[in-house]
Amino acid sequence: MADSIYDVRGRIFDIQRYSIHDGPGIRSIVFLKGCFLRCRWCCNPESQAYEIEKVTVDGKPKIYGEDTTVGAVMDEVMKDAAYYRRSGGGLTLSGGECLGQPEFSTALLAAGHEFGITTAIESTAFAPFEVIEGLLPHLDYYLMDIKHVDSEKHKEFTGRPNELILENAKKLAARLGNRLIIRVPVVPTFNATESEILAIARFADALPGVERIHLLPYHRLGMDKYARLGRPYAMAGIVPSPAGLVEGFCEAVRRETSLECILGG
Numbered sequence: 001m002a003d004s005i006y007d008v009r010g011r012i013f014d015i016q017r018y019s020i021h022d023g024p025g026i027r028s029i030v031f032l033k034g035c036f037l038r039c040r041w042c043c044n045p046e047s048q049a050y051e052i053e054k055v056t057v058d059g060k061p062k063i064y065g066e067d068t069t070v071g072a073v074m075d076e077v078m079k080d081a082a083y084y085r086r087s088g089g090g091l092t093l094s095g096g097e098c099l100g101q102p103e104f105s106t107a108l109l110a111a112g113h114e115f116g117i118t119t120a121i122e123s124t125a126f127a128p129f130e131v132i133e134g135l136l137p138h139l140d141y142y143l144m145d146i147k148h149v150d151s152e153k154h155k156e157f158t159g160r161p162n163e164l165i166l167e168n169a170k171k172l173a174a175r176l177g178n179r180l181i182i183r184v185p186v187v188p189t190f191n192a193t194e195s196e197i198l199a200i201a202r203f204a205d206a207l208p209g210v211e212r213i214h215l216l217p218y219h220r221l222g223m224d225k226y227a228r229l230g231r232p233y234a235m236a237g238i239v240p241s242p243a244g245l246v247e248g249f250c251e252a253v254r255r256e257t258s259l260e261c262i263l264g265g
């Protein structure tokens with residue numbers, strides 16, 4: 001075990017600065033390698049495997065994945081300390097699934113708090129609650145994906161059933177209240193109907209303290225990455241929803257529930 005949280009090691013594949021969509025204020029997003037799910041529409045297929053992957057892009061070698069330490073990540077993240085202070089921003093862990101590397105994730109969030117910045121994770125909560133619980137003392141905002149309330153359909157499109165996710169959502173709401181924010185990728189052929197989105201919204205509305213839901217329209221920005229990884233893109237024949245459809249879902253959520261519905265991140 002590492003002596004200091006700054007020596008804890010983990011595996012990431014990217015750090016993105018100046019994000020305004022993944023928690024309050026201006027944030028840096030640290031993308032961890034490895035995910036428990038295999039969503040057909042995933043726009044970060046390089047995040048899914050924990051293993052480091054070597055590919056060729058335009059004839060040049062590219063490596064997805066890097067072993068690093070909390071200290072090295074925070075050196076990069078804290079380059080934007082002035083922006084965080086002015087905006088109430090900070091550090092967001094994404095992926096992949098940060099719960100797949102709980103010791104590293106916990107240490108990163110703890111380091112964020114030591115530096116006095118806000119912390120957030122983007123996560124599907126597909127893990128034993130004891131694993132999630134370890135992160136909570138150092139976490140300000142949980143941006144939690146709920147993709148479908150029907151477990152069969154969830155499994156068909158993500159490779160995993162949803163019972164554990166929905167149970168964890170209830171436990172997280174009891175602990176976090178309005179610091180739990182529900183996010184829904186709206187994906188044609190999977191959940192892009194008003195009734196399916198409203199079913200998720202009603203579930204979220206019944207979670208104590210939860211006030212916000214974000215609807216994230218499906219896009220195809222990650223499609224090229226599948227080709228680079230030599231993997232088929234399972235959504236190749238699926239086109240994004242027409243403009244206005246997802247906004248209409250948001251209006252239905254506002255009408256039918258007490259949630260604040262936000263289109264996009």
Ligand code: SF4
Pocket residue numbers: 035036037038039041042043044047048095096097124
């Ligand atoms: S949970 Fe997120 S990172 Fe994991 S496969 Fe699904 S879309 Fe990709």
